[in-house]
Structures are given as structure tokens and as C-alpha cells.
Amino acid sequence: MQISRPTLLLDEKKCKANIKMMADKAKKTGVVLRPHFKTHQSHEIGRWFRAQGVTKCTVSSIRMASYFAADGWEDITVAFPTNVLEINEINRLASVCKLNLAFVSPEAVRKLKAGLVRPVQCVIEIDTGYHRTGVAPDDFKLIDSILAELKDSLVAFKGFFCHSGQSYNDRSKEAILKTYRETSDQMKSIANHYREAFPALELSMGDTPTCSVSADFEGIHELRPGNFVFFDITQRVIGSCTNDDIAIAMACPVVAVYPERNEIIVHGGGVHFSKDTLKREDGKVVFGEAVRLNDHGWDAQLLPIYAKSLSQEHGILYAPDSEIGKYKVGDVLGILPVHSCLTADAMGEYRTLDGKLIDMMPKAS
Amino acid sequence: MQISRPTLLLDEKKCKANIKMMADKAKKTGVVLRPHFKTHQSHEIGRWFRAQGVTKCTVSSIRMASYFAADGWEDITVAFPTNVLEINEINRLASVCKLNLAFVSPEAVRKLKAGLVRPVQCVIEIDTGYHRTGVAPDDFKLIDSILAELKDSLVAFKGFFCHSGQSYNDRSKEAILKTYRETSDQMKSIANHYREAFPALELSMGDTPTCSVSADFEGIHELRPGNFVFFDITQRVIGSCTNDDIAIAMACPVVAVYPERNEIIVHGGGVHFSKDTLKREDGKVVFGEAVRLNDHGWDAQLLPIYAKSLSQEHGILYAPDSEIGKYKVGDVLGILPVHSCLTADAMGEYRTLDGKLIDMMPKAS
Numbered sequence: 006m007q008i009s010r011p012t013l014l015l016d017e018k019k020c021k022a023n024i025k026m027m028a029d030k031a032k033k034t035g036v037v038l039r040p041h042f043k044t045h046q047s048h049e050i051g052r053w054f055r056a057q058g059v060t061k062c063t064v065s066s067i068r069m070a071s072y073f074a075a076d077g078w079e080d081i082t083v084a085f086p087t088n089v090l091e092i093n094e095i096n097r098l099a100s101v102c103k104l105n106l107a108f109v110s111p112e113a114v115r116k117l118k119a120g121l122v123r124p125v126q127c128v129i130e131i132d133t134g135y136h137r138t139g140v141a142p143d144d145f146k147l148i149d150s151i152l153a154e155l156k157d158s159l160v161a162f163k164g165f166f167c168h169s170g171q172s173y174n175d176r177s178k179e180a181i182l183k184t185y186r187e188t189s190d191q192m193k194s195i196a197n198h199y200r201e202a203f204p205a206l207e208l209s210m211g212d213t214p215t216c217s218v219s220a221d222f223e224g225i226h227e228l229r230p231g232n233f234v235f236f237d238i239t240q241r242v243i244g245s246c247t248n249d250d251i252a253i254a255m256a257c258p259v260v261a262v263y264p265e266r267n268e269i270i271v272h273g274g275g276v277h278f279s280k281d282t283l284k285r286e287d288g289k290v291v292f293g294e295a296v297r298l299n300d301h302g303w304d305a306q307l308l309p310i311y312a313k314s315l316s317q318e319h320g321i322l323y324a325p326d327s328e329i330g331k332y333k334v335g336d337v338l339g340i341l342p343v344h345s346c347l348t349a350d351a352m353g354e355y356r357t358l359d360g361k362l363i364d365m366m367p368k369a370s
Numbered sequence: 371m372q373i374s375r376p377t378l379l380l381d382e383k384k385c386k387a388n389i390k391m392m393a394d395k396a397k398k399t400g401v402v403l404r405p406h407f408k409t410h411q412s413h414e415i416g417r418w419f420r421a422q423g424v425t426k427c428t429v430s431s432i433r434m435a436s437y438f439a440a441d442g443w444e445d446i447t448v449a450f451p452t453n454v455l456e457i458n459e460i461n462r463l464a465s466v467c468k469l470n471l472a473f474v475s476p477e478a479v480r481k482l483k484a485g486l487v488r489p490v491q492c493v494i495e496i497d498t499g500y501h502r503t504g505v506a507p508d509d510f511k512l513i514d515s516i517l518a519e520l521k522d523s524l525v526a527f528k529g530f531f532c533h534s535g536q537s538y539n540d541r542s543k544e545a546i547l548k549t550y551r552e553t554s555d556q557m558k559s560i561a562n563h564y565r566e567a568f569p570a571l572e573l574s575m576g577d578t579p580t581c582s583v584s585a586d587f588e589g590i591h592e593l594r595p596g597n598f599v600f601f602d603i604t605q606r607v608i609g610s611c612t613n614d615d616i617a618i619a620m621a622c623p624v625v626a627v628y629p630e631r632n633e634i635i636v637h638g639g640g641v642h643f644s645k646d647t648l649k650r651e652d653g654k655v656v657f658g659e660a661v662r663l664n665d666h667g668w669d670a671q672l673l674p675i676y677a678k679s680l681s682q683e684h685g686i687l688y689a690p691d692s693e694i695g696k697y698k699v700g701d702v703l704g705i706l707p708v709h710s711c712l713t714a715d716a717m718g719e720y721r722t723l724d725g726k727l728i729d730m731m732p733k734a735s
Contacts, residue, residue: 010431110699113626260453262475317408
């Protein structure tokens with residue numbers, strides 16, 4: 006493939022294998038897969054999930070719900086505390102799909118109800134230890150106050166969900182499984198408390214580490230992982246995947262080489278990767294890791310080259326003495342991203358290995 | 371104005387005042403202003419510069435050069451080491467505008483020449499201390515080798531340029547002026563060396579701190595600052611501007627409040643701000659600082675509230691006890707960005723205070 010500028014390559018085969026892996030696991034373990042589409046933000050890739058029998062999805066904003074509803078998704082969970090200011094779009098969406106909205110306070114329910122003209126469903130977020138948003142698992146008073154607000158409203162209670170983001174601090178399969186057990190136990194305990202009043206209540210969990218590693222989701226109704234569609238080097242360090250599972254890589258033209266300071270400068274910066282960093286197994290903080298591009302994508306083996314810093318358009322790569330002499334202006338290096346969700350969002354489109362462009366939800370309105 | 375989701379507000383009046391400030395300074399000091407358009411990436415805002423008599427611009431990629439050439443810019447410098455793989459677009463652009471390309475090695479000139487069919491101009495980047503790209507100021511051998519490659523080619527030598535990015539480490543006007551003197555002295559020394567052979571050679575400098583603070587550019591031909599069009603809280607901490615000069619703010623809906631841990635959760639995360647951080651005067655590392663929105667934009671006075679972390683869509687704000695009780699779900703807070711260039715790039719459009727949408731270079735091809 007002819008690369009002339011920073012290009013987000015998508016290995017369709019690896020991506021579809023990741024999708025199939027999670028869809029198969031869901032079928033085998035008897036849970037519903039409601040994948041988080043904030044990672045890929047793409048109609049086309051959404052259809053690859055549909056081809057695996059997936060009919061429900063998760064998004065992180067009302068705008069993203071509208072984008073996927075426009076491509077025929079009819080059951081969408083917005084896994085973000087409901088922004089009551091978007092009432093108009095919520096009403097419109099609720100007329101075209103089954104819309105599940107997240108709540109963490111009775112205030113948000115009260116404000117939403119005031120303007121709601123279509124039925125929606127409520128999922129209550131439980132904070133199982135990540136401490137970003139959600140109700141504490143033992144705060145039955147707060148849960149009860151949310152449930153009380155739902156009474157005689159267009160908002161029907163559907164169940165509880167959590168995002169165990171603390172799994173991103175884990176660094177082994179064993180640690181991830183421990184996080185899964187701790188968080189799923191909290192969820193099941195809440196369900197036990199409310200099962201009598203709400204026999205049909207559902208429990209939903211979702212984060213790529215626990216969903217990738219766990220093989221048993223007993224007592225859980227639904228999984229909402231997102232990142233696994235591409236994975237990234239952060240997921241490898243956590244223990245969710247191998248380098249070979251990573252389905253996207255940025256192709257970056259080499260524009261300068263500084264052997265005296267072991268640096269290769271590529272076109273590929275913060276506007277391409279975004280700026281998340283990863284503390285690797287060896288303690289180094291990196292913005293991406295280099296791979297050699299080949300005729301079929303990129304080599305499975307990492308190069309001993311990594312992005313040590315990024316400015317808006319520049320990527321500054323460290324290359325050891327043994328490597329620095331091999332690269333020259335006009336070459337193209339592949340860089341595996343630290344955080345595939347933010348990198349995809351920053352790029353706005355993918356290019357498959359056979360050169361096809363895949364578009365994403367546009368940034369602008 | 372009705373805000374329902376994260377919206378990048380642009381105070382047109384402040385922005386135009388920033389543009390006029392720099393255009394007036396350039397006129398007064400007898401230098402050419404060739405502003406860097408990577409910050410705003412917008413045809414409309416480019417026209418605001420044109421209204422101040424600016425006819426030349428700087429960009430950070432060939433793609434961005436094409437975007438601005440399409441709006442009538444006829445003299446464009448790409449201040450990024452030339453990516454020789456973009457030869458086709460370079461040839462096309464060189465037929466519609468005066469194109470100035472940056473070089474840091476003879477290899478890039480050699481490779482470009484091989485495919486070049488239209489005349490372009492060469493500016494050689496000098497590394498005056500930032501150590502990202504550029505030729506060391508005393509490396510006459512390397513400069514000579516680049517100049518030798520230009521002979522009998524379609525690439526004409528125009529002059530030297532630098533980006534004194536080390537000024538971003540300064541924390542006072544005095545420190546910035548010192549950086550300016552040190553870097554401009556290096557540039558003038560190189561010019562002295564080459565003036566006899568190239569009597570028309572030009573010196574170009576550019577970074578918002580030195581261009582904002584210095585009032586005298588004797589011996590320098592051209593300035594290329596970019597960020598000053600909006601400024602941001604990083605520039606305030608450096609000493610380039612006051613909070614009142616900052617021309618953009620993100621309007622972020624409040625979606626949850628956690629008084630017990632002094633946190634307000636807003637819709638506004640890494641996909642909106644990008645993820646640069648700032649170590650403030652008080653030592654706190656922040657992702658943005660909050661202001662109260664009002665009918666005419668936002669208050670000059672900062673609130674004692676700041677973004678302490680961001681995930682993809684969530685902004686986690688710290689609010690002290692004295693403030694936390696004032697905010698509730700459905701309110702909208704303004705957040706001044708850490709790095710306006712990356713925030714604008716992440717958002718893809720602006721909304722002026724009278725509700726007009728201003729578009730930007732699209733992300734996708």
C-alpha cells in the first residue's frame with residue numbers, strides 16, 4: 006500500500022477475530038454482548054459485530070447513540086451519566102430505538118422526567134471501585150431514591166451496570182480475575198437485595214481486561230467491553246491480549262534521523278495519537294511502540310523502538326544504536342498505539358490493509 | 371446561548387484582539403507576520419488575519435497547506451521537516467501557491483528533487499535549543515551540504531527558521547526575553563555567516579511566548595507564532611498572556627456531583643480537550659480550569675475549580691467545599707483549556723458567542 010502521510014491502518018482480519026472471540030465467549034457463557042462502540046465509532050465496524058449476531062450496543066454520548074441509531078441499531082445503552090440538557094435528542098432517539106440511559110442520582114431522573122415524552126429505560130451505575138461515577142454498592146438509600154423517582158414515569162428500571170476501570174491498574178491475568186471476582190460479587194450482592202422487587206433486573210459489566218480474561222460470567226446478564234475490538238499496547242501490559250491481537254497501527258513517514266541522540270522523527274503527533282502514555286513492563290514511559298510494516302500489514306515482532314514524546318505533529322522515537330542506522334527519510338514505520346480509543350477518535354478514519362477507507366462519526370456537527 | 375453538549379466556545383472579540391495585537395506589533399517593529407495556522411485550522415479565522423493585512427501563513431503539514439491554499443492563501447510555509455512521500459501533493463500545491471518547505475538534511479532535498487516538477491523554496495530549520503528537529507547552529511558543514519543539494523534544482527534557498535520551543539519552560543516575561551535574546555543571537559550569527567553568499571536570506575522565528583513578550587525583533591525578518599490566536603492557561607503560566615486574553619472555553623454540562631469527595635463530573639473528556647496537562651503556579655497538575663459562563667461569554671475571574679483528570683468523555687473536576695454546593699446536574703461550566711491547539715483539533719469546530727458555527731479542516735480525507 007502507498008502511504009504518504011500519517012494513516013491509521015486497520016487489520017480487518019485481526020479486528021474481526023477479536024469481535025468473533027468476544028461474541029463466541031458471550032454465546033458460550035450465556036451472556037448478552039452489548040459492545041461499547043466508543044472505541045471504533047464506525048458504522049462499518051458496527052456491521053462486523055452484527056454479522057456475529059450482535060444486536061445491542063453501548064455508546065458514551067447521546068450524539069454517538071444518534072450516529073448508531075442512524076445505521077439501524079435498535080437497542081442502545083448510553084453508559085454515561087445522563088446529560089439532561091439533551092432532552093430534545095433523547096426524545097427523538099427514544100422514538101426510533103430502545104434507549105437505555107444511565108443514572109447516578111435522583112436529580113437527573115427528576116429533571117429528565119420533566120421533559121420526557123417517550124419511554125426510556127434506566128440503568129443505575131454502581132461504583133465497584135473505580136470511583137469515577139456511580140452509586141456506592143452499599144448505598145441502598147441512594148438507589149432507593151433513584152428508584153422512587155422512576156415510579157409512574159416514562160423511565161422504566163432495567164438494572165445495574167458498572168465499569169471496573171480499576172482493572173487498568175492490573176498487570177496479570179490473575180490480578181484481572183481478582184478484580185472481576187470482587188466487582189461481580191458486589192453486583193450480585195446488589196441484585197440479591199433488589200431481586201424480589203424487580204425479578205427481571207439485569208446486571209451489566211464491562212471493561213476489556215475482565216471481559217477478555219474471565220471465562221465465566223455466572224450471574225451476570227450482559228458484557229459491555231469496547232477496546233478489545235482493536236486492543237492496544239496498554240491492554241498487552243495489563244494482560245488482556247498479546248501484541249499480535251492489536252488490530253490498528255499508525256503508519257508514520259520518517260522525516261528526520263538524529264543518530265547522535267538515537268532519535269527518529271516521524272510525522273505522527275498528538276493530533277494523530279492523542280497523548281495518553283503507558284508505563285511499560287521495563288518502566289519506560291512510551292507514547293507508542295514501533296513495528297515494521299510489511300506487504301500484509303505489520304510484523305508480529307516489536308522493534309526495539311518506541312515513541313518517547315509527541316508534539317502536535319512530530320513523533321520523537323527512540324532507537325538504540327543497533328537500529329538507528331536502518332532508517333532514513335522517506336521510510337514508513339508502524340506505531341502501535343497506547344490507547345486505541347483515543348487514537349481512533351483523533352484520526353477520524355481507518356484504512357484497511359487492502360486500502361479501503363472506513364469512516365467514523367464526524368467530529369463536527 | 372443554549373448549550374446541550376460539550377461545545378468549544380470562541381470569543382470572536384478576544385480572538386480578533388489577539389490577532390490585531392500581533393499584527394500591529396509586526397507592523398510597528400517592521401517584521402512580517404506569517405502566523406501559524408495549526409492552532410485554529412479554520413478558513414474563517416484565517417480570513418480574520420487577512421483583514422489585518424496578513425497575506426502569508428505557516429502550517430504544520432502538506433495537508434494543511436492544501437486546506438489553506440484552497441481558501442486563497444498564496445504564500446505558505448510548511449514548518450515541519452519535509453515529508454518527501456507527499457511529492458505528488460507538493461507538486462500540485464507548488465502550482466497554485468508559493469510553497470516554502472522546511473529541510474534539516476541533504477537527504478530530504480535529494481529525494482524531493484528527484485520528483486519535483488515545480489519550483490519551491492527551502493527554509494533550513496535551526497535547532498536553537500529545543501532539540502526536537504533542526505540543524506545545530508554551529509553545524510555549518512551540514513548547512514553547507516543542504517545548500518549544495520539545492521544547486522541547479524527547483525528548490526531555491528530562502529533562509530533560516532527556528533522554533534524556540536524551550537520558551538515553554540519559562541515562567542516569567544524576563545525568562546522569555548532571555549530565551550528570545552539567546553535564540554535570536556544564534557539566528558543572527560548564522561545569517562552573518564551566510565549573508566555574503568545569500569544577501570537576501572531571511573530569518574524567521576516563531577513561538578507564542580517570545581513573540582508575545584518581546585517588543586523588538588531587530589535583525590529578524592519574520593515571526594510565526596500560532597497559539598496566541600486563542601492563548602490558553604499554559605501561556606498564562608509561562609507569562610505570555612492573562613486569563614482575560616484566552617479566547618476559547620469549553621462549555622461542559624454537569625452530569626453528576628460528589629460533594630463527599632469534592633468532585634463535579636462534566637461531559638468533557640479526552641476526546642474534547644485532548645490530554646495535555648499543566649503544572650500550575652501552585653504545583654497542581656490540571657487538565658483545565660473552570661470559569662462561570664455568562665450571557666456574554668465567561669467571567670474573567672477563574673473559579674477555584676479545575677479538571678483533575680479526564681477519561682474519554684468524562685471530566686472530573688475538583689471543587690473545594692466552598693464551591694461544591696453551588697453546582698448541580700444540568701448546569702454548564704466553562705473550562706479554559708491547557709493547550710488550545712490540541713483542544714481545537716479534537717473538537718473540529720467552534721461556536722461563537724452569538725451562536726455561529728465556524729468549521730475547521732476535516733479530520734478524515
